[in-house]
Amino acid sequence: EMTADIDAGPASASGSVKVISNTAGNTATGTSIKVGATTLTVTADVNGDTIATSGLKIGISDALVLQGDLTYSTVVQTLSGIDFRETSIANGSIQVKVGGVTLLASGIAGTFLNSDQGVVGKLAVGSVTLTGLTGVTLELTGIELNFNTTNAAVSGTVGGTAFDFTAADRQNFKAISGTGKIGLTLGGVLTEVSGNFAFDQSTLTVNGASTKVIQVGVSNGEVTLAVGGVEAKATGISGALLINAAGTAGKLNVGTFTLTGITGVTLSVTAASIEFNTTGEAVSASVGGQSF
16 A cells, blocks of 8 residues: 655645455455465455555546546456456545536546446445636536446346436436536526436437437426516426437426516416427437436
């Protein structure tokens, strides 16, 4: 195990690195090996090397700072007939700073598996914040990234992380979901968008044929537009849409829409829906439980 703190002008690195190796054939964990008068007890994974970092911090001045506890193992794990090697991260964070603007993703944790066929994994991000940009606010929480690029059905539990990517549309996909709030103030006009959002790149059956699309889902959505004392608000927004090379198609449901602040004018709409299709062709699909 080695601990180091390196400072080379604008670049710096600190933390500790531990290398664990056991390449003694099929020797099992916990087995004792006698070398001369010395008895060694093997506690490493069989037939592989593990490199673990603790409190690793890599920075290029304060413009880019990567931090976390990383572990990489060369031990082969076979899932669904595919040989994988594991990489895990805990207590991770990424900070990007440009001038007075800072984008920070923190609470990064999870596991991903590498193979010759592709990558499988699940990562959680506690929060993403944007600060220092006048008139713009960004708050994202409970973010989860799931991905499988092996073109195969894979499931298992690795490093305490369980995943099941056996469904047909989970065998070659990348997805991100979370809860977010975005605010924009420009020229006295305030716009806020909030809700639970999901973005998914996968292959979906559209008009009876397999089509590569980007799926977007929303629930508990809310949009507010305020100018002076006038406010338009849509709440209870849910639905889904798909995006492909031809355009966009989908359906959004709106629980309520209200307009306030204009003397003598009242507007209230309930249970509205919006359907749209810009692909130039008929579309029939089911996205996130929403059929259209």
